[in-house]
Amino acid sequence: MDASSYLLVILVIILPMAKAQVPGFMNIDCGGTSAHTDDIGLEWTPDSNYPFGQRANTSFVNNNKTQFNTVRFFPTDDRKYCYTLNTTTRLRYLVRATFLYGNFDNTNVYPKFVISLGATNWDMIIIKDAATPVVSEMVVLAPFPSLSICLFNASSGLRFISTIELRQFNGSMYYSYFEDQYFMFMAARVNFGAESNASIRYPDDPFDRIWESDAIKRPNYLVDVAPGTEKISTTKPIYVDHGEMPPVIVMQTAVVGNNGTLTYRMNLQNFPGNAWAFTYLAEIEDLGPNETRQFKVELPWGPPTNDAIVNVQENANGNYRLYEPGFYNVSLPYIASLLFRQTHDSSRGPILNAFEVFKYVAINFGSLEATAMAGLVARNPQAMWAQEGGDPCLPASWSWVQCNSDIQPEIVSIDLSGKNLTGNIPQELSSLTGLVELYLNGNSLIGSVPDFGGLLNLQIIHLENNGLTGSLPSSLGKLPKLKEVYVQNNNLSGVIPKGLLRKNIVFNYSGNLDLHPSQEAKNNLIIVFSTVGGALLVIFCAACYLCKYKKKGRKRGKIGLLPNGQLNLLGDLDTEPAHRFELSEIENATENFEKVIGKGGFGSVYFGKLDDGREIAVKVHNTESNQGIREFINEVTLLSRIHHKHLVKFLGYSQQEGNHMLIYEFMHEGTLTEHLRAPPEKKISSWAKRMDIAEDAAKGIEYLHTGCSPAIIHRDLKSSNILLDMNMRAKVSDFGLSKLMADGSIVSSMIRGTFGYLDPEYYATQQFTVKSDIFGFGVILLELISGYSPISTEHFGDNSQYIVEWARKHIESGNIHAIIDKSLEPTYEIQSVWKITEVALMCVKPRGMERPSISEILKEIQEAILIEQKAATSRVESIDIFARTPPEFAPKLDISNSAFSTESFAQPSLR
Ligand SMILES: *[C@@H]1O[C@H](CO)[C@@H](O)[C@H](O)[C@H]1NC(C)=O
Ligand SMILES: *[C@@H]1O[C@H](CO)[C@@H](O)[C@H](O)[C@H]1NC(C)=O
Ligand SMILES: *[C@@H]1O[C@H](CO)[C@@H](O)[C@H](O)[C@H]1NC(C)=O
Ligand SMILES: *[C@@H]1O[C@H](CO)[C@@H](O)[C@H](O)[C@H]1NC(C)=O
Ligand SMILES: *[C@@H]1O[C@H](CO)[C@@H](O)[C@H](O)[C@H]1NC(C)=O
Ligand SMILES: *[C@@H]1O[C@H](CO)[C@@H](O)[C@H](O)[C@H]1NC(C)=O
Ligand SMILES: *[C@@H]1O[C@H](CO)[C@@H](O)[C@H](O)[C@H]1NC(C)=O
Ligand SMILES: *[C@@H]1O[C@H](CO)[C@@H](O)[C@H](O)[C@H]1NC(C)=O
Numbered sequence: 001m002d003a004s005s006y007l008l009v010i011l012v013i014i015l016p017m018a019k020a021q022v023p024g025f026m027n028i029d030c031g032g033t034s035a036h037t038d039d040i041g042l043e044w045t046p047d048s049n050y051p052f053g054q055r056a057n058t059s060f061v062n063n064n065k066t067q068f069n070t071v072r073f074f075p076t077d078d079r080k081y082c083y084t085l086n087t088t089t090r091l092r093y094l095v096r097a098t099f100l101y102g103n104f105d106n107t108n109v110y111p112k113f114v115i116s117l118g119a120t121n122w123d124m125i126i127i128k129d130a131a132t133p134v135v136s137e138m139v140v141l142a143p144f145p146s147l148s149i150c151l152f153n154a155s156s157g158l159r160f161i162s163t164i165e166l167r168q169f170n171g172s173m174y175y176s177y178f179e180d181q182y183f184m185f186m187a188a189r190v191n192f193g194a195e196s197n198a199s200i201r202y203p204d205d206p207f208d209r210i211w212e213s214d215a216i217k218r219p220n221y222l223v224d225v226a227p228g229t230e231k232i233s234t235t236k237p238i239y240v241d242h243g244e245m246p247p248v249i250v251m252q253t254a255v256v257g258n259n260g261t262l263t264y265r266m267n268l269q270n271f272p273g274n275a276w277a278f279t280y281l282a283e284i285e286d287l288g289p290n291e292t293r294q295f296k297v298e299l300p301w302g303p304p305t306n307d308a309i310v311n312v313q314e315n316a317n318g319n320y321r322l323y324e325p326g327f328y329n330v331s332l333p334y335i336a337s338l339l340f341r342q343t344h345d346s347s348r349g350p351i352l353n354a355f356e357v358f359k360y361v362a363i364n365f366g367s368l369e370a371t372a373m374a375g376l377v378a379r380n381p382q383a384m385w386a387q388e389g390g391d392p393c394l395p396a397s398w399s400w401v402q403c404n405s406d407i408q409p410e411i412v413s414i415d416l417s418g419k420n421l422t423g424n425i426p427q428e429l430s431s432l433t434g435l436v437e438l439y440l441n442g443n444s445l446i447g448s449v450p451d452f453g454g455l456l457n458l459q460i461i462h463l464e465n466n467g468l469t470g471s472l473p474s475s476l477g478k479l480p481k482l483k484e485v486y487v488q489n490n491n492l493s494g495v496i497p498k499g500l501l502r503k504n505i506v507f508n509y510s511g512n513l514d515l516h517p518s519q520e521a522k523n524n525l526i527i528v529f530s531t532v533g534g535a536l537l538v539i540f541c542a543a544c545y546l547c548k549y550k551k552k553g554r555k556r557g558k559i560g561l562l563p564n565g566q567l568n569l570l571g572d573l574d575t576e577p578a579h580r581f582e583l584s585e586i587e588n589a590t591e592n593f594e595k596v597i598g599k600g601g602f603g604s605v606y607f608g609k610l611d612d613g614r615e616i617a618v619k620v621h622n623t624e625s626n627q628g629i630r631e632f633i634n635e636v637t638l639l640s641r642i643h644h645k646h647l648v649k650f651l652g653y654s655q656q657e658g659n660h661m662l663i664y665e666f667m668h669e670g671t672l673t674e675h676l677r678a679p680p681e682k683k684i685s686s687w688a689k690r691m692d693i694a695e696d697a698a699k700g701i702e703y704l705h706t707g708c709s710p711a712i713i714h715r716d717l718k719s720s721n722i723l724l725d726m727n728m729r730a731k732v733s734d735f736g737l738s739k740l741m742a743d744g745s746i747v748s749s750m751i752r753g754t755f756g757y758l759d760p761e762y763y764a765t766q767q768f769t770v771k772s773d774i775f776g777f778g779v780i781l782l783e784l785i786s787g788y789s790p791i792s793t794e795h796f797g798d799n800s801q802y803i804v805e806w807a808r809k810h811i812e813s814g815n816i817h818a819i820i821d822k823s824l825e826p827t828y829e830i831q832s833v834w835k836i837t838e839v840a841l842m843c844v845k846p847r848g849m850e851r852p853s854i855s856e857i858l859k860e861i862q863e864a865i866l867i868e869q870k871a872a873t874s875r876v877e878s879i880d881i882f883a884r885t886p887p888e889f890a891p892k893l894d895i896s897n898s899a900f901s902t903e904s905f906a907q908p909s910l911r
Contacts, residue, residue, distance in 0.1 A: 058102025082389030111157030228259025278326025410434030579652030778843025
């Protein structure tokens with residue numbers, strides 16, 4: 001996005017409290033121009049103070065509800081647009097947003113976009129016709145003093161909004177044991193036995209809930225009604241003053257199952273999931289002295305239920321009184337069923353006056369640094385950049401912020417250049433420990449440069465063209481990852497911290513008052529330049545080889561790369577940090593090379609156990625193999641510098657009497673290949689497990705590609721080089737073919753790699769790039785999906801023979817099931833498999849340029865895992881949480897077992 005579009009879209013959004021006629025109500029008429037009162041007596045306030053987006057008129061004129069005559073809509077961009085509403089922390093609210101399209105943009109393109117409540121995903125808004133408002137509702141315990149309603153991710157049309165409504169609940173209404181962790185998304189609120197299609201709301205419902213008539217016909221909604229179901233109603237008052245206080249008028253109508261049963265089936269929006277589900281019952285018929293109305297709840301296709309019997313009159317202590325049986329937590333499918341069955345000794349059939357079903361939606365409390373950033377923007381109330389609202393990172397980041405893709409993201413970049421900042425550099429910035437890039441240039445900042453010593457990830461900092469004074473803090477020079485520092489054109493003075501004059505840091509400090517290197521540093525610099533000379537200096541830096549270390553304090557190693565790309569070992573092997581084992585030690589450990597656990601191009605691999613109990617794998621170098629001594633030395637030197645949780649740990653080497661051995665940690669579960677093509681009992685049958693392995697391997701490769709400088713290309717990625725430990729976590733192995741990639745240039749060498757995994761571009765160029773590894777990884781992903789080996793006439797047919805062609809063909813015809821391993825447990829989420837398949841096919845694109853980076857791949861894998869986890873949670877959690885529910889939170893009044901049943905047949909996806 002360019003600077004001018006920022007100006008267009010960043011706008012002020014703190015809402016003035018609407019002057020609501022009803023206490024606790026707030027009604028915002030989005031896009032409206034003047035306050036008005038609608039036909040039911042609700043006062044509406046236009047959102048005219050919010051100068052973001054644009055107003056438009058819909059194609060309808062409704063004199064009773066002029067709030068639907070206008071909308072506010074937003075441009076098509078990557079930003080989110082948020083309305084921020086003041087709330088009282090820890091009060092419960094109903095939050096409702098409505099969307100009446102009304103062809104406001106004269107395109108008749110029905111919009112589709114996502115809304116969130118703060119950082120929590122709320123709903124996907126899909127407009128299906130121009131005239132019907134789409135309504136989405138949440139019940140929340142306000143976690144903060146304000147709530148943001150954000151619109152983002154338009155996948156069709158323009159994002160827009162018609163109204164926002166806030167209703168405060170009284171007392172313990174809608175209390176739930178889980179309210180600190182979950183919002184409740186309204187999926188159904190039905191008034192049974194309704195006398196017309198009209199919904200019931202304010203003023204009949206003092207809290208303005210919208211009770212939908214059961215007479216409204218919608219596809220797959222309240223269908224399969226049992227024969228003999230009849231409406232009944234009364235005009236007598238109903239006592240409703242407890243629980244959720246459903247309106248009297250709603251309770252005055254009901255359905256009864258005169259032939260003994262009441263059944264309903266309905267699609268529940270956004271389910272499957274965990275639900276808060278309650279029925280509202282009241283006896284509204286005058287039963288004779290010898291009459292009873294008793295019924296049981298049954299699960300039509302589920303396990304047998306217990307014998308709890310509902311007797312409304314008895315349970316509610318009389319006629320015309322509310323009784324609320326239901327569940328605080330029950331797992332419901334997308335297609336849910338309800339069955340009440342009269343007991344044999346009951347003279348009347350079951351009754352149902354109303355019910356509500358909410359889906360629990362886990363609250364996302366936002367990014368790590370939300371509080372610091374809230375402080376920063378709060379101190380700049382007038383600035384446009386400070387008004388974007390919501391969380392800095394979620395669900396989309398502010399336009400001047402970039403975040404990483406962690407589940408709880410951290411801010412990695414802040415760009416406030418040219419934003420007219422005044423005063424000191426905001427102190428909040430020094431607390432953003434994940435920050436990699438900071439742009440504050442071109443403002444009117446004054447005062448001194450704060451201590452950024454805590455920003456250990458900071459690489460680039462732009463402070464130029466401000467009015468900063470004082471000296472540069474020495475902590476700046478000590479930041480380990482710093483690459484570029486710009487402080488020119490300020491009023492800085494004093495001695496430049498030594499660390500900033502390191503040769504690998506770009507440092508511009510011209511145009512300051514009196515900022516100068518110490519005398520000593522100046523001399524050193526001159527010496528370097530005069531003796532080494534520019535050209536050599538460049539070569540020297542290209543030869544620097546650094547990997548990020550997990551452990552602090554480990555020395556950084558250095559391997560020379562000659563200008564021709566060949567490896568040049570600096571000094572004798574013995575001086576390298578790699579541990580050298582005595583041959584006798586290895587002979588002992590392996591009981592004279594007793595147990596062969598593998599064979600590779602390198603030679604054989606033996607199992608061993610060191611005296612200290614560590615289990616090891618010993619790779620013995622076979623001089624007759626294709627790989628030479630150079631590879632051996634290459635590997636030892638490299639390996640001793642590469643440490644990562646998802647790379648097989650190198651313990652040392654042994655080199656004497658013509659034997660060359662590499663000693664690794666022993667990986668109990670062997671190779672991924674074995675586990676994909678194993679007999680069923682050894683095969684990994686869980687998709688989630690396979691995803692974990694993909695994630696582990698991607699992390700290992702990401703480290704090679706991005707954690708080391710220059711990058712390391714594996715050059716022989718394949719499933720047999722992914723090893724599994726006893727916990728089935730994966731590590732990448734076999735760096736015999738790894739080569740350093742000199743900055744910018746590409747190392748070529750003799751033909752390497754394994755048929756089936758080899759980058760087709762390599763045939764043309766004879767050069768390996770990081771994208772060759774990506775190709776290999778894509779093939780591994782296809783193996784994880786299909787369980788097949790990359791080359792197979794048996795599975796892929798004579799024509800394709802090759803997993804890539806085969807998978808591509810099926811996916812292009814939309815048939816993902818054809819490539820999914822039949823031996824996977826069927827619990828996987830198809831969306832997650834789609835995601836991985838799409839990534840895999842990106843990875844195996846013929847041209848390296850078109851393939852994603854390993855970090856992008858990792859992100860997709862993590863998203864796929866998230867999809868799995870969410871689904872697994874909704875499958876399992878209900879039982880867990882319900883079991884943990886203390887008795888005082890059992891369903892309202894005494895019922896612990898009545899209410900909804902679930903169907904176990906196929907659950908279609910959400911939409
Ligand atoms: C919303 O809350 C903020 C912070 O407490 C306050 O400054 C502002 O005036 C409030 N807005 C309204 C309209 O009450
Ligand atoms: C919307 O309609 C009103 C009259 O009903 C008109 O005054 C106004 O200009 C219209 N606004 C737009 C953006 O068309
Ligand atoms: C508008 O409200 C009036 C009275 O409140 C009612 O008679 C009329 O039917 C309403 N019109 C519509 C379109 O709802
Ligand atoms: C938003 O859209 C992007 C890309 O289309 C997608 O990856 C992401 O999951 C969407 N987010 C939500 C919350 O739907
Ligand atoms: C909600 O509580 C307030 C204060 O306790 C009371 O004045 C009000 O009448 C209650 N509202 C309803 C609808 O019960
Ligand atoms: C319902 O019951 C009545 C009388 O008990 C009977 O006449 C009628 O056939 C039943 N209807 C159905 C659809 O079972
Ligand atoms: C209940 O009692 C009434 C008379 O009081 C009688 O007419 C009716 O048949 C009885 N019903 C049952 C189910 O016994
Ligand atoms: C910059 O800030 C000054 C003082 O705060 C203000 O007068 C000026 O209009 C601002 N300029 C821009 C472009 O926002």
